[in-house]
Amino acid sequence: MRALVLDQPGPLRDTPAPLATRDVRDPEPGTGELLLRVSACAVCRTDLQLAEGDLRPRRSPSILGHQVVGRVLAVGPEVAGWSLGERAAVGWLAGTCGTCPTCADGRENLCEVAVFTGWDRDGGFAERVVVRADFALRVPAGFDDLAAAPLLCGGVIGYRALLVSGIRPGGHLGLYGFGSSASLAIQVARHWGCEVHVATRSPRERDRALRLGAASVGEYDEPPPTPLDAAVTFAPAGSVVAAALRAVGRGGTVAINAIHLDGIPAFPYDDLWWERGLRSVANYTRRDAREFLDLAARIPVRTAVEVLPLEAGVDALRRLAEGTLEGTAVLVP
Numbered sequence: 001m002r003a004l005v006l007d008q009p010g011p012l013r014d015t016p017a018p019l020a021t022r023d024v025r026d027p028e029p030g031t032g033e034l035l036l037r038v039s040a041c042a043v044c045r046t047d048l049q050l051a052e053g054d055l056r057p058r059r060s061p062s063i064l065g066h067q068v069v070g071r072v073l074a075v076g077p078e079v080a081g082w083s084l085g086e087r088a089a090v091g092w093l094a095g096t097c098g099t100c101p102t103c104a105d106g107r108e109n110l111c112e113v114a115v116f117t118g119w120d121r122d123g124g125f126a127e128r129v130v131v132r133a134d135f136a137l138r139v140p141a142g143f144d145d146l147a148a149a150p151l152l153c154g155g156v157i158g159y160r161a162l163l164v165s166g167i168r169p170g171g172h173l174g175l176y177g178f179g180s181s182a183s184l185a186i187q188v189a190r191h192w193g194c195e196v197h198v199a200t201r202s203p204r205e206r207d208r209a210l211r212l213g214a215a216s217v218g219e220y221d222e223p224p225p226t227p228l229d230a231a232v233t234f235a236p237a238g239s240v241v242a243a244a245l246r247a248v249g250r251g252g253t254v255a256i257n258a259i260h261l262d263g264i265p266a267f268p269y270d271d272l273w274w275e276r277g278l279r280s281v282a283n284y285t286r287r288d289a290r291e292f293l294d295l296a297a298r299i300p301v302r303t304a305v306e307v308l309p310l311e312a313g314v315d316a317l318r319r320l321a322e323g324t325l326e327g328t329a330v331l332v333p
């Protein structure tokens with residue numbers, strides 16, 4: 001099959017790039033697994049961080065891509081509930097142990113031996129991908145494959161970030177950074193009747209936020225019109241976390257939606273005093289994914305995508321880094 005293969009992570013501006021499209025051996029489903037024919041795979045900032053080595057590689061070569069929609073091409077032994085030709089999706093969470101204390105109490109996102117698509121297992125920047133059947137997701141019928149792909153990580157983890165922030169219906173919410181994940185989270189927050197303040201450096205993103213129902217927009221350091229009940233930071237910069245913390249009111253929580261972040265600058269204790277909170281958001285549970293996909297279909301959440309062939313994957317990652325994509329890049333093999 002054709003696949004976009006990452007050999008050694010490195011700067012994307014290098015020539016040759018750290019990833020290249022080439023033929024590799026077709027994967028085969030093992031016990032409990034499905035083989036999918038990939039129809040679409042959306043690009044996520046985590047793919048960029050894996051390609052450039054911000055996240056240390058766990059195996060090489062590897063195939064990135066963890067927002068995959070496809071059709072079941074083969075069913076491995078001991079799989080129940082999936083049949084040939086069915087639509088199935090693959091997200092970031094590729095497997096957990098199912099028995100550790102966090103798995104047992106419904107927090108499988110924190111499992112210490114969890115494995116991740118595109119990091120521990122090959123992902124969907126390819127014509128085919130293998131997924132553990134019990135971690136494959138079902139996509140609501142209202143979304144076609146291209147529209148569904150960006151929901152699978154940006155959407156699901158953005159939803160978890162809203163839950164972690166503790167925002168309540170009708171509350172004042174801040175979103176810091178306004179890429180793919182935030183553009184989905186704002187639609188959920190508006191559906192909950194929240195008043196949303198969006199902070200971003202990009203004038204284009206501020207315009208998009210207003211079109212999606214933001215009540216106010218500004219620079220990262222500009223205080224919102226009223227103190228926020230909760231905020232979610234999407235920008236991968238520690239200084240933005242400190243700015244969001246200054247913008248939340250008493251008892252407010254800042255949820256950091258980032259798997260990798262540079263250092264958070266020192267801040268005065270007064271910024272945290274009055275039971276303000278700072279929490280990271282790690283991965284998602286399958287329950288988060290099911291809840292979000294159901295909700296996304298009911299709202300219905302709209303995704304903006306830029307469709308590109310698999311061969312343009314490196315270009316898509318470069319443009320994600322530069323912030324010049326029109327919507328979420330979705331690679332089609």
Ligand SMILES: [Zn+2]
Binds near residue numbers: 096100104108114
């Ligand atoms: Zn576990």
Ligand SMILES: [Zn+2]
Binds near residue numbers: 047066092
């Ligand atoms: Zn992701």
